[in-house]
Amino acid sequence: MFAQRIVAEVLRRGEGYGGNGGGRGVTALVEHTSINPNASPHVGRARNAMIGDALVRLLRFEEYEVEVHYYVNDMGRQIALLVLACGEPERLTFDEMLQQYVDANERAKNDPEFAAQGYELLAKMEEGDPETKARFDRVTSVCLAGQLAVLARLGIGYDVFDRESAYVRDPRLQGVLDALRAKGGLFTDEDERLVADLSKIGHTQDEGRYLVLMRANGSSMYAYRDLAYTIDKAGRGAALNLIVLGEDHKLYAQQLGLILEAAGYPPPEPVYYAYILLREGKMSTREGNVVLLSDLLDEAVARAGQKVEEQWPDFPAEERRAMAEKVAAAAVRFAILRVNPQKNVIFDLEQSLSFNGDTGPYVQYSCARIASILRKHGEPLPAEPSADFPTDSDAEWALITKLADFPATVETAARNRNTAPVAQFALETARLFTTFYHECPVLNAPTPAVRDARLHLCQAALQTLKNALGILGLEAMERM
Template identity: 25%
Template sequence: MKALLEEIRQRLRHDVIQDACAELDGASDGGHHARTLPFDVSLSRPGFGDASSNAAFLLAGRLKMSPSDIARAISAKYNERNPLGGLVVRSVPHPSGHVNFEADWAQLSEIILSGAGLDTFGDSEIGGGTPVTVEHTSVNPNKALHIGHVRNIIIGDTVSRILRKSGHAVKVLNYVDDSGLQVADVVVGFRHLGFSMDPPPGKTFAQYCGDEIYVKTTQRYDSDPSLEGLRRDTLREIEDGSTEAAKLAGVITRRVLADQLQTCWRLSVYYDCLNFESHIIRSGMWGAVFDKLKDMNLVDLDRSGGKNDGCWVIRDAHGAGAGRGEDTGISDGSSGSSGSSNARAIRKESPPEENRDKVIVRSNGTATYIAKDIPYAAWKLGLVDDPFGYVRYDVEQPGGTTLWQTALGRSDGAMNFAGERVITVIDSRQSGLQRIVSDLMGRFKSSGSAYVHLAYESVTLSSDTARALGMETDKRQAHMSGRRGLYVDADSVYEELRKKAAAETLKRHPDMGDPDVARISRDISVGTIRYEMIKQDLDKVIAFDMERSLSLEGDTASYIQYAGARASRILEKAGREPPDAVDFGLLGGEDAEVALIRAIGSFEMAVEDAARNLSPKVVARYCHDLAVSFNAFYERSRVLGLDDPGLEDARLYLVRSFRFAVTRALGLVGISAPDVM
């Protein structure tokens, strides 16, 4: 389909518009219009040909004529100039002013359907081999993953797959905050509150830590405020690195991480490297970056005598001043520092600026939370010397890629995980802080868009599901809370879905063996979870409802998988491969056939759309539309048992192409398409 649009675009640009203008209005400069008109050629909606251009609307203003008349002239000129050959049969003007085009489906079908079987089907080169580093997951290693984390993980993994498909060289990181307060909390629990190191039967270590230790320890803080000091001390000991507390923290976080990775791997999510915060802290990267910030005048030592006195701060980090419009002016060229200090002087005249400043080093000399993100961001962009060694992770990662982890002072090989672009997947509550990091990276590296915070709205619990977890709420939704134990565990959701999918599969195939049922129900439950997490836009809050999420009908992964299984069954029953050469002109007797071919042929455009906008939803919707087209075809056009062997061959070829296409499209969002359901 992309070839069709490109052909029309070029012919319009080349001579059609120019000649049509000359004919309509001899005085106008048709050549100028042809060169400068920002017209578009896109796929038509059903009933209006195959492709459509808005050129006539745009010319209407310039020529002071009605779009309808101009459309007529363009179509006439197109047909006159291109009487034969090419993918377009004819151009047809529409009274509304759209210029429509009808494709030569015999030719186009052959291109599309033969392409669908290739390994490169849907590949795009828009990435041009650019190294891109994606970071996602990054869950504190003191708890099992809940359904809110799953959204992050699936978005991150799917975006990575899409970028890879569109020609980017992608590396995927998972940041492990193994020395934060949340880890300190479980260490306090194990060391001082008498919890056993062994989880109860039926729970993973990660679930045990999150459900029991973390929740109960934070409850104890509330009833016994004196523990607060213990918590502080423990955090310091962990950051120190050489203490007993640090060793215990290391053991706990490694065990929790191992469980978290099992959950991720089960969902077909894989990584290239695990980055440990403790390594970042001990690497000395912060000092180097802090010096650079000081050199570049991006931080100030606050001497105002106000509440931030004695702290290093980033001025005007919050509020309107952080907007991107202002940045381009300041960061542009070498006059940057004078420009920014000038702007700063002006700002100081308005009184309450102080609370817009962001403290990054406390008056006692320690770095704040956001300060840890800054060197890491710079490292991801390759802006600092890499202090890490890399060793293989202890457990082999399924999926074929090697999983590395950072190390200090030892290394199994030289690695480079830096990207020209960096995409960090974090929920939108962090947008404020991420904006600061992003702005700083823009100053470090002149291209301002190199560091992207890919934000998404959170997952909340529907009132029904919240109630089922023991929380009474009169609101429509409730926010999850790790501290209060109010969340839905990812493994449990998977397990519920798997049981339901297995039951549904057995209902249809009572004699099927256990391994097959297991494989199919796994594909369905993984697919269902992944699809639910990406099918809507990133800026929509998802109110997770346990009941509703178990549905396998309608706009779900299983709908799409089912269409694939139906296609497989036809191919199986046919008992033969379609011939290499079929008469593609026979496909088109039914509208559903053309619609299906058109859907198959739109894959590459969906990939590019998704990659450009970092939008997994685009591919999810593509998969759904593809399945809808196939089901319509399936209902209307019989494939097997036709009297017409030529038509049967052609339709069989179409079915096989669809089967390839749906497998690849689902694969792009990390979903397998089973042959039988």
């Protein structure tokens, strides 16, 4: 009997239902977010973090052993300017540092001497000057902590932080240069820069043929350091090596991949996503038309808080606050994650703050309704649904059939490295539960057998929704 079998299967597997064990015994390294320290995360950048984090959760659900890496770009021209601007970093907060950076960047454009100071500072950093390194560390650490605090509000965390500055003088880079040289793919150009000619190692198009590795003054370019880091990641022995990248990095990743292959290293598997745009155009920190993740979350919490207050006036403020945080995070995460990553999305503030319709809070609300039924029933249910499992309505069948689809949805999502279908599944399941909810009374079911079957179905639906939400990084609500 199909219905009874599916419901029993969901309840038996519990938190593991939907997992196919595709990653059992497989290690995976996932790098995502890796925001430059000179900016507070905006929703565009946050797409990387949310996609990456959901991917990590999906892989773990499939029993991969995952290690999450964050590459801290604590070097480079922009960071040098930031450090230069933050004279006494101890006295500055994260937000103040960001303002300093904006000012410094502006000044560097019009003041060549100031810009030159930046390059000098960078060169000293690369030489390994301890005092300079300490200065950089102080500034970038404050910035990193500020960024992580915002991301943590969305439930996003990391296992390992790799600092770019640790890879500048990586001895393995010599081997890469030797390999390039051996194939005629390395030369010093007329301006004394060290340049890779990728056409010698399989690059077929004209655009992107050359990649500058070192400046004339011997300081390294981002790509050069990134090569060392990528080699380092490859050397950690993970069977699956993923990196979440904006689509603007496509050509760059190909270039890097060619060099790595020429030197005998396996390149990571990229997962791309497209930009989030505003109606007015693309987000630009310079022009001030950005939506900061922290601001978005604050607004979401404020709106959710209002709703919670209307709904649960007798709850302690602290508890209401916690509910609002969960709902707010769910709204923001779901709004981003439900869209296929290769699509540009036009960011709509009202829409991503909406708690009605095709949203994370709608799914959470369905969970709360189920939890409420189970709570009201009070008594524990038999662990196994009875062999006599009456299900006569279309609503019940549609819901059960949907629950049965979950493992296949997860399997496809993992294979395609795309969690958007899981969000879609959660929505569809929540809608089907709601139809069932309106058409099939549970506690007042016509017979005890029907009631028990429906209670078990409720449990199974809740478990499946929880598992789907877990992959997306949203919390199911007991009440809302």
